[in-house]
Structures are given as structure tokens and as C-alpha cells.
Amino acid sequence: MKSGLMRILVVDEDGQRGEALGDVLRATGFDVVIAPTGYHHLPNLVQDTQPDVVLVDVDSPGRDTLEQLAMVHRSSPRPVVMFAKDNDEQTIQSAVKAGVSAYRVDGIASASVRSVIDVAIAHFRLYQSMREELEKARTTLDERKYVDRAKAFLMKRRGLSEVEAYGMLRKLAMDRKQRIGDLAKTLLEAANLMEGVNS
Amino acid sequence: MSVGRAPEKSSLTIGIVPLTDCAPIAVAVERGLYEKRGLDVATTQERSWAGIRDKVSYGVLDAAQMLATMPLASAAGVIGYAGEFVTGMTLDLNGNAITLSTKLCQEVRDRLGDDWASPRTADALRPCIDARRAEGKPKLRLGAVFPMATHDLELRYWLASGGIDPENDVELVVVPPPSMVEALTAGRVDGFCVGEPWNSVAVDEGLGEIAITKHALWANGTEKVLGVKAEWAAQYPETHLAMIEATLEACIWLDDPAHRREACAILALPQYVNVEARLLERSMTGALVEAKGRDPVAVPDFHVFHRYQTNLPWRSQAMWFLSQMVRWGGVDPSLDLQGIAASTYREDIYRQAAENLGLPIPTQGRVTEGTHADEWLLPSDRGPVTMGPDRWVDDRTFDPDDPLRELGPFANPITPMPSHAG
Numbered sequence: 208m209k210s211g212l213m214r215i216l217v218v219d220e221d222g223q224r225g226e227a228l229g230d231v232l233r234a235t236g237f238d239v240v241i242a243p244t245g246y247h248h249l250p251n252l253v254q255d256t257q258p259d260v261v262l263v264d265v266d267s268p269g270r271d272t273l274e275q276l277a278m279v280h281r282s283s284p285r286p287v288v289m290f291a292k293d294n295d296e297q298t299i300q301s302a303v304k305a306g307v308s309a310y311r312v313d314g315i316a317s318a319s320v321r322s323v324i325d326v327a328i329a330h331f332r333l334y335q336s337m338r339e340e341l342e343k344a345r346t347t348l349d350e351r352k353y354v355d356r357a358k359a360f361l362m363k364r365r366g367l368s369e370v371e372a373y374g375m376l377r378k379l380a381m382d383r384k385q386r387i388g389d390l391a392k393t394l395l396e397a398a399n400l401m402e403g404v405n406s
Numbered sequence: 407m408s409v410g411r412a413p414e415k416s417s418l419t420i421g422i423v424p425l426t427d428c429a430p431i432a433v434a435v436e437r438g439l440y441e442k443r444g445l446d447v448a449t450t451q452e453r454s455w456a457g458i459r460d461k462v463s464y465g466v467l468d469a470a471q472m473l474a475t476m477p478l479a480s481a482a483g484v485i486g487y488a489g490e491f492v493t494g495m496t497l498d499l500n501g502n503a504i505t506l507s508t509k510l511c512q513e514v515r516d517r518l519g520d521d522w523a524s525p526r527t528a529d530a531l532r533p534c535i536d537a538r539r540a541e542g543k544p545k546l547r548l549g550a551v552f553p554m555a556t557h558d559l560e561l562r563y564w565l566a567s568g569g570i571d572p573e574n575d576v577e578l579v580v581v582p583p584p585s586m587v588e589a590l591t592a593g594r595v596d597g598f599c600v601g602e603p604w605n606s607v608a609v610d611e612g613l614g615e616i617a618i619t620k621h622a623l624w625a626n627g628t629e630k631v632l633g634v635k636a637e638w639a640a641q642y643p644e645t646h647l648a649m650i651e652a653t654l655e656a657c658i659w660l661d662d663p664a665h666r667r668e669a670c671a672i673l674a675l676p677q678y679v680n681v682e683a684r685l686l687e688r689s690m691t692g693a694l695v696e697a698k699g700r701d702p703v704a705v706p707d708f709h710v711f712h713r714y715q716t717n718l719p720w721r722s723q724a725m726w727f728l729s730q731m732v733r734w735g736g737v738d739p740s741l742d743l744q745g746i747a748a749s750t751y752r753e754d755i756y757r758q759a760a761e762n763l764g765l766p767i768p769t770q771g772r773v774t775e776g777t778h779a780d781e782w783l784l785p786s787d788r789g790p791v792t793m794g795p796d797r798w799v800d801d802r803t804f805d806p807d808d809p810l811r812e813l814g815p816f817a818n819p820i821t822p823m824p825s826h827a828g
Binding site for chain 2: 270308
């Protein structure tokens, strides 16, 4: 006999995001199963773990195998259906835009499923903004690295001081309406190409 | 070329799947054909058909390279399908093949005692199926990419035409297109029906042999369509037309044999198919290698993008897909199937685009399918146009006005068939 908790299967190519979503859902009072990555386990995993709801990363290549479960409704005792019926339209739209799709077992009340999906949407959005922050931080770091190398290159080749080298890079970037990091990168690539310089 | 009104929406995202038949969209982007019509198009590489469906359905994508069956299955309420899609243009014909593992092909040849010459019919699998049953071994497992997809229907058709019951004699499983080869490597499937280049990739790695092409199974059957949401089509009619016209120009360009290698260089890019051009060239130039080490065979119509009136969304082909979905229990036969075909395969939109480009428009959008072994002529507003052969491997014919008359062997509809004339 199953416990009274609703069981959620989480399928996410981004393992870290999936694990974290699992933690949030467990803390909210759900029974959670995290799918190992790789598409081919999914139909068996669903049969074995009997989830009430499946949350799946919208870009997971394994998604199509879940559709098969929705189709074999005649032989499956627990048909899985796409969570998208009239009054759920708004919820599912937000979900897909946030990058998560949901399937539920036929017969589970949509209100309880909606609360699960709301948690998932919030989680996916949070992850997205964290990823963007990280990306921004990484770009800044990369830029600094290129600028430093381009400065060193100019100091060595043109006998400039550090301040002069930086000033030259900044002026070139402004003239070309480029970011200084991009300009420094282009300059280094060109230098590499012309002289086989390794910085 | 007539100058249409400005597109209501100029910035578009079109979803593609890494398959050779994303070519019309890729070519339209790379040759600046969308740009010429004031459209700024970005493509995204999607990893599943469910993803394509959901993203078009909920506005993440404006349009997509879509399975020809998808708008029909959605309108028919096939379980798992959401959204209401329409298409104003078919992207290509043929394009798929059924590949079986090298091991299974060897087993077939051993049991038959001959070389199983092509086109290969599925009855040759019977001894292998019976042997597995007698020995209590698992059934043969065959993969298709999506339930009720063109590939699924074609695989089932091939099996059933050879006396193999697809529901009971074998196990059908879903495998995403780019994972097919890996599934064959790992022995999780014994064969599959998939679009190119995945058959040629399996052949090149010595893992499989192409048993039959879609062209040999069903000559010049519709494969992918340019799909949008019905609501989107109504909201952005000029954008829709401009997008179709640009994609049509790409299809015309693609059907010039002199352009096929250049097209392969485009498709090989990471954002499209991301497979070496030499493998893409096999099906694209019609020099198909069916098994590793064998000489290429000529299949000039493996990919058809424009000739034979490809791009008209043929009502008769829509009806055939629906009849096959009824056959395998995906679609309820009591539904208004003609109405579903008419509302999703939007011949009127295609006619408008074709007129704007000065292309001939056939006087009818439905024909009795399966009656032509060779090229034939159909009247159009600009004189007769050449149509391709349209025969099936088992020589059946299909009347779109009486689509449920004869569903074929092993038919298993979900509800009793309605009575009908004849």
C-alpha cells in the first residue's frame, strides 16, 4: 500500500536543478523520485515507481518516450496524460515558458497537481535567473582575462606602459563601438594568427 | 512576385529537429530568404517532438518543422497531443527509411537461405519472430520516434503488409531521432524507422542495414510540414504568408540537384543537423548506401522538396494519415475526419502563397492515392503539372472520399466503425 503522499517523478537533464527541485518538493510534503539521466529508463521507471505526477524538463530528449505511455492507455492501468485541460491552460503555458512540462495520472485532481507545477515553475525560473547571473559573472571574468593579456601584448610589442596600453584598448573599443573585452579578444586572435604568438 | 503587406510580426523563432528535412528552413535562413521578406528568423534546435508541440502550442516558438501527422492528431484529440495546429505548406516528401540491425539482417538471411533482395518485405521477419516465440525469448523491438508519427504509421504499415501484427508480433517503442543509433548500439532496439541522416549514420557505423526506404514503401508520401498554431495563423496572416513564401523559395532551390551538396554543407552546421556532410550527401544526392561496404544505389527521390506539387498540403494524404491512425486505435473513427483534414491542412493558405510566387496551382487538392507507378500529369491553372508515382509497397489504393472502407490487416480501431456508404 502506498503512503498517502502524492508521488512526483522528476526528469531533468540538468541533474543539479532536478535534485534541488526534488528537495523543495520533499520539503513541501511530497514523495519524490528523481529519474537517472538517459531517456530509455523512463517508461519502465514510470511503471515501477507509479508516480501521480511526472515533471519533465521541456528539452529532455526522453520526453517522447513518455508520450508512448499516454498512447498505450488501453493496456496501461495508470494512463499518463498531458497536464493541459481547459482551465489549466494558463498554468501549463507558464510552465512551458519556464521550461517544464507535466504529465499526471488520469484521475488525480487538477488542483493538487497545480500546486506541484507552481513549485516547479518557481524553481525553474529561479534557476534560470541564477544561470543568467552566473553567465554574466563569467563574461566579466573572461573580459578581464582578455584585457589583461591584450595589455601585456601591447606593452611588450609597442613598449607602452600599462596605463598607455589600457588607454589604447579603450580608445579602439570606443571608436569601433565594441566592448573592450571583445576588442581585446579580437586583437589577441589576430595577433595569434599573424605571428603565432602565444600569450 | 507580388509585394504583400508588411508582416505583422517581423521577429520569429522557428523550431527545427536535427533531421535532413529541416533543410527548407535552414536554407531559407542561410540564403537570406526570410530576411528578404522582412523577417528576422532565429532557429532553435529542439530535442523532442513533444517539445516542438508544447512550444508551438504555448507561444515559445512561432512555427516549427512538424511531423505531418501532428496537426491532424492534435485536432483529432489523440491522447497526449495538445494544441490546435495548422499548416499552409508541406516541407518535403519521403525522407525516411526503416533500418534493421546488422545482426537481425544476418539472421533473416540465414533463415531464408537467400540474400533478401530489396525492396525488402517484412514477411521475411516471420521466421525470426516465430523462433523467438518458440524459445520464449523477448520479441523483436522496433523503434519509431513518436506515437502516431509518420514513422510509426510507416513502420506499422510495412510490418502489416508483410503479415506481421505490429501490436502482437513485435514490441514497438519510442526513441528520439538522435538517440536511434545509440539505441541500436546498446541493443535496446533491433531496428527503427527514422528520418535521415540517422539511417545512414547507423549504416556507416556498421550497426544496421537500410531494409526499405519510405519511397519504396509509399512513393512520395508527405513527411514534414511547416506548422503553426491556428490562433497564430489567424493573428499574423501576412507574416505567415511571407514565411511560407520564403520557405517555398528554399524548397525550389533545394530541388535543383546542383544545389544539394551546398545544402549538405549548410545542414552539417552545428545549429542544424550537426552530422558530417559526406553522410548527409548519401540521401540528399540520392546515392544511398544500404549496408556498409556496399555500392550506393540510386534513389533520386529520397528527398523531394518541391517537384510533384510537394508543398501543397494534400487533403488526400491527410485523410490517409487519419485512416491509418484509426487503423491502429489512435483516432476515433466516428469523428468528422474530413473536417479535421480541411481545418488543419490549409490548402487556401498555400494557394495564396503559390499565387504570390507565380507557381502553378493544381485544380484539385485531393486525388485517389496509390494508382500511379510512374510520373503522371494533373491539370493546374497554368497547364498540366507533373506528379510523382504514388504507389504503396503492397499495391493498395486509397480513396480519400471513403477513407475507412478498407483499413488493412490487423486493424484495431478504438470504437466500432460507423456505417458508411459502399
